[in-house]
Amino acid sequence: MTTKFAFVAIIGKTNVGKSTLINRLIGQKVSIVSPKVQTTRSRVRGILSEKETQLVLVDTPGIFKPQRRLDRAMLDCAWTESADSDLQMMVIDAKKGLTETDISILKKIKAPVILVLNKIDLVQKDDLVKKLTDLNAIDNIKTVFCVSAQTGEGVKELKDYLLENAPNGPWMFSDDELTDLPDKLFCAEITREKLFLYLREELPYQLTVEPVLFKEQKQSIRIEQNIIVSRTAHKSIILGAGGKMIKKIGEAARMEMTRQLGKKVNLFLFVKVRQDWVDDVNQYQQWGLNFNA
Numbered sequence: 001m002t003t004k005f006a007f008v009a010i011i012g013k014t015n016v017g018k019s020t021l022i023n024r025l026i027g028q029k030v031s032i033v034s035p036k037v038q039t040t041r042s043r044v045r046g047i048l049s050e051k052e053t054q055l056v057l058v059d060t061p062g063i064f065k066p067q068r069r070l071d072r073a074m075l076d077c078a079w080t081e082s083a084d085s086d087l088q089m090m091v092i093d094a095k096k097g098l099t100e101t102d103i104s105i106l107k108k109i110k111a112p113v114i115l116v117l118n119k120i121d122l123v124q125k126d127d128l129v130k131k132l133t134d135l136n137a138i139d140n141i142k143t144v145f146c147v148s149a150q151t152g153e154g155v156k157e158l159k160d161y162l163l164e165n166a167p168n169g170p171w172m173f174s175d176d177e178l179t180d181l182p183d184k185l186f187c188a189e190i191t192r193e194k195l196f197l198y199l200r201e202e203l204p205y206q207l208t209v210e211p212v213l214f215k216e217q218k219q220s221i222r223i224e225q226n227i228i229v230s231r232t233a234h235k236s237i238i239l240g241a242g243g244k245m246i247k248k249i250g251e252a253a254r255m256e257m258t259r260q261l262g263k264k265v266n267l268f269l270f271v272k273v274r275q276d277w278v279d280d281v282n283q284y285q286q287w288g289l290n291f292n293a
Helices: 018-026 069-084 100-108 125-137 155-165 183-198 232-239 241-261 281-286
Strands: 004-011 044-050 053-059 087-093 113-118 141-146 207-216 220-229 264-273
Touching (some): 004 018, 004 155, 018 044, 018 053, 044 155, 053 155, 087 100, 087 155, 113 155, 125 141, 183 207, 183 220, 183 264, 220 241, 232 241, 232 264, 241 264
Parallel strands (some): 004 053, 004 087, 113 141
Antiparallel strands (some): 044 053, 207 220
């Protein structure tokens, strides 16, 4: 049997629903999601295997104007993954339509682009037709799909197109793998997602989650993680009055880890203050980011 294989880069601005779309295409959560921008910091690969075809869907950090070292590393990751992929897929927010930033991203991509208008469940049909008309002026758009990653509308058609257009080639992963992210890093991402969801607006961008221990035992898994912040005041916010906030975050993270791993999880979280963590090369290496970008 002839097999097909493709890397599919999924790029676009922040908060357009790339991670939600990947999870919908895979049929299971492989990338964390939150309503806040810049949730995805590094490359996350979701693996879709159907019949003779295997797709590696690469979730990338959102495109935005970089201001710090971490921003530059995230942006470098997005463009590197795009250039190295077999198929280029760009996601835009159907409600906002094609913005100047979207146009500049499209111009920078050299290969033909599969354009995905996401969040069509939030747009009136007449408005959607107008937004589709606006796309006619863009030269390197190969085809356009209108989807809602949230509801699933249009996602099957997009998936069928990707499977059909993958080039011939050997598979890189077994058919039961859903991601190449190690469990200890995936669990660190789950904790970071809960921090995004529970904490106030700006704090999540000043923290990271460092896996310390991931030990499988007979009946359970023991997981230890450091939540690293740059200021003592941030530590107090995460802990909350009487430790109530960290307990709430830890419980939500533990429950999801148990569900995702299919085994009881004992989770231990420690909040550490490291003022210069954003300039620690080890933090970048473990997530596959270019420290010198």
